[in-house]
Amino acid sequence: EVQLLESGGGLVQPGGSLRLSCITSGFTFKNSAMSWVRQAPGKGLEWVSSISGSSGNIFNADSAKGRFTISRDNLKNTLYLQMNSLRAEDTAIYYCVNGGGNDFAAHWGQGTLVTVSS
Amino acid sequence: DIVMTQSPDSLAVSLGERATINCKSSQSVLYSANNKNYLAWFQQKQGQPPRLLVYWASTRESGVPDRFSGSGSGTDFTLTISSLQAEDVAAYYCQQYYSTSWTFGQGTKVEIK
Numbered sequence: 508e509v510q511l512l513e514s515g516g517g518l519v520q521p522g523g524s525l526r527l528s529c530i531t532s533g534f535t536f537k538n539s540a541m542s543w544v545r546q547a548p549g550k551g552l553e554w555v556s557s558i559s560g561s562s563g564n565i566f567n568a569d570s571a572k573g574r575f576t577i578s579r580d581n582l583k584n585t586l587y588l589q590m591n592s593l594r595a596e597d598t599a600i601y602y603c604v605n606g607g608g609n610d611f612a613a614h615w616g617q618g619t620l621v622t623v624s625s
Numbered sequence: 626d627i628v629m630t631q632s633p634d635s636l637a638v639s640l641g642e643r644a645t646i647n648c649k650s651s652q653s654v655l656y657s658a659n660n661k662n663y664l665a666w667f668q669q670k671q672g673q674p675p676r677l678l679v680y681w682a683s684t685r686e687s688g689v690p691d692r693f694s695g696s697g698s699g700t701d702f703t704l705t706i707s708s709l710q711a712e713d714v715a716a717y718y719c720q721q722y723y724s725t726s727w728t729f730g731q732g733t734k735v736e737i738k
Contacts, residue, residue, distance in 0.1 A: 542727070544727075551718065551729060551730075551731050551732045552667075552669075552675065552718055552720070552729040552732075553729070554726065554727035554728065554729070557725065557727070564725075566725045566726060568726065602674055602675070606722075607725075607727075608722070608725045609663060609722055609723070609725065610722065611663075611665045611677065611680040611681075611720075611722050612665065612667070612675075612677060612720070612722075612727075613677055613680075613686075614677070615674040615675050615676070615677075616674065617674055618674055
């Protein structure tokens, strides 16, 4: 069974930083593209960033460029999202997703809530 | 970016009746080299993460009831629930993965009439 478990969310002040983690199991992580997708309260789904299995290809939404960095540790089967210079509009549930690039989003974690507020 | 537009934004359907959700992309998501449409559908129930229902526009994910079906090609797609059940109350999203910059439709909320 595929499992994706996010952590690292919380309350942070505008301009602050957070690092999200996603521990995975149940599939061959190193061969899988992975992504982060977020959902602001009461809103729809917004893709944030994707990374290939080897980390050789990284894609970012315009909203993430220059502020967010996606990375992975294939030895630990873990995906990360480093978020800097956070803004109120980054407030959302952040989902870890198995898939990315031209691979569909097969599995989703339960999400971790990030709240940016003073 | 490819813009995905769903219609309607919401619909109310009686139990056992058909529900139809449309999704239109601003450019074709059909890749001619393999004749595949890079289009997926997701279901999201209140307080839960999205769940993959359909990929390649018409391939039902394992475990998804056969009352759910996807169709369409190029820029126009449809998700049909042939006989609405109470457990189908949810928001539904289409998404393209033709571009590495994924984009989603705005969502369609399905309720019981």
